[in-house]
Amino acid sequence: DIQMTQSPASLSASVGDRVIITCQASQDITNYLNWYQHKPGKAPKLLIYDASNLAAGVPSRFRGSGSGTDFSFTIISLQPEDIATYYCQQYVNLPYTFGQGTKLEI
Amino acid sequence: EVQLLESGGGFVQPGRSARLSCAASGFIFSDYAMTWVRLAPGKGLEWVSTISGGGGSTYYADSVRGRFTVSRDNSKDTLFLHMNSLSVEDTATYYCAQNWKIFKSWGQGVLVTVSS
Numbered sequence: 001d002i003q004m005t006q007s008p009a010s011l012s013a014s015v016g017d018r019v020i021i022t023c024q025a026s027q028d029i030t031n032y033l034n035w036y037q038h039k040p041g042k043a044p045k046l047l048i049y050d051a052s053n054l055a056a057g058v059p060s061r062f063r064g065s066g067s068g069t070d071f072s073f074t075i076i077s078l079q080p081e082d083i084a085t086y087y088c089q090q091y092v093n094l095p096y097t098f099g100q101g102t103k104l105e106i
Numbered sequence: 107e108v109q110l111l112e113s114g115g116g117f118v119q120p121g122r123s124a125r126l127s128c129a130a131s132g133f134i135f136s137d138y139a140m141t142w143v144r145l146a147p148g149k150g151l152e153w154v155s156t157i158s159g160g161g162g163s164t165y166y167a168d169s170v171r172g173r174f175t176v177s178r179d180n181s182k183d184t185l186f187l188h189m190n191s192l193s194v195e196d197t198a199t200y201y202c203a204q205n206w207k208i209f210k211s212w213g214q215g216v217l218v219t220v221s222s
Contacts, residue, residue, distance in 0.1 A: 034208055036151075043110075043212040044143075044151070044201065055210075087151050091207035095167050098151040 002026050002090050006099025013106060019075040021102045023088035028068050032092040035064055035073045038101075039084045047086075048073065080106060108132040110202050110213035117219050118192050128185040128202030128213055135183040136160065139206040142176060142187050144198035145215070152198075155187065156206045165206075169195075192220045 003026040013019050023033065031051040038044040046055045048064035051071060061076040075082055083106055088099040114126040128140070142154040155176040156165045164176050175188040185202050197220045203209035 032207070036209070038145075038151075041214070043214045044203075044209070045212070046208065046210055049208045089151070089153075089209075094165055096153040096207065098153070101150045 001095055002029065002093055002097050004088055004090055004097050004099040006088055006102055008102060009100060010103040010105065013078050013104065015078055015080060015106060017078045019078050019082075019104065021073045021086055021088075023066075023071045023073070023099050025069045025071075025090055029090045029092040031067050032090055033064075033066070033071050034089045034091065035062075036087045036089065037082075037084045038087065044087075078104075078106070108204060108211040110204065110211060112200065112202055112213045112216035115200065115216035115218045117221060119222055120193055120220055122192055123188070123190045124192060124218060125189070126187040126200055126202075126216055126218070128187075130183045130185065130202075130204070133204065135178075136180040138204055140176075140178060140185045141203045141206055141209060142185075143201045143203055143209065143212075144196075145201070146195075146198040149198075154200070157185070158206075189218070192218075194220050196220050 005024045033051045035048040036044045052064045063074040085101045085103045087101050109131045111129045118124045141156045157176045161178050173191045177186045199215040199217050201215045202213045204211040
């Protein structure tokens with residue numbers, strides 16, 4: 001199975017800050033990587049697909065980059081509504097695997 | 107608007123069975139593969155199972171293979187997860203998601219608690 005190592009596990013930031021989360025795959029996954037946002041009690045939400053493509057309706061302050069084994073997710077200017085847990089996910093091979101999650105707090 | 111609504115969760119004793127349902131609307135259900143993902147307390151998201159649009163192909167995580175069965179009724183736009191031989195490690199919120207590989211839309215989830 002492909003292991004996805006996500007860091008940090010938790011992060012405290014202020015409104016307006018630039019926030020960066022990283023995700024490292026245990027093998028080359030080209031750009032087969034997605035990022036999701038999950039708020040407690042809510043449905044997870046697709047933010048970024050194929051490493052860098054913004055999903056429909058997602059604000060442009062969310063960015064994704066990377067290829068191969070190293071990826072990053074950036075919130076350009078943190079907003080209060082961005083408080084959530086964020087996950088990366090690879091889909092080059094079954095089983096599709098997620099990172100451990102990054103809990104973002106303000 | 108895509109809507110996915112899970113049901114069927116609750117308390118289950120170890121070794122017993124349960125069936126989850128996911129009612130879909132807002133898209134042509136049979137055109138899409140569907141996926142189950144779970145979130146156990148204190149853990150991260152875990153892919154559980156995927157079924158093709160026609161239902162002819164199914165895929166499972168090693169942790170559930172042989173115990174869980176995914177199925178769908180395209181005439182009723184409904185996805186199912188039949189769970190047998192449940193253990194405490196299966197305690198989680200179960201989400202259905204549209205598509206495979208890229209999970210475009212998700213339901214709000216249903217909690218399954220396996221406990222004696």
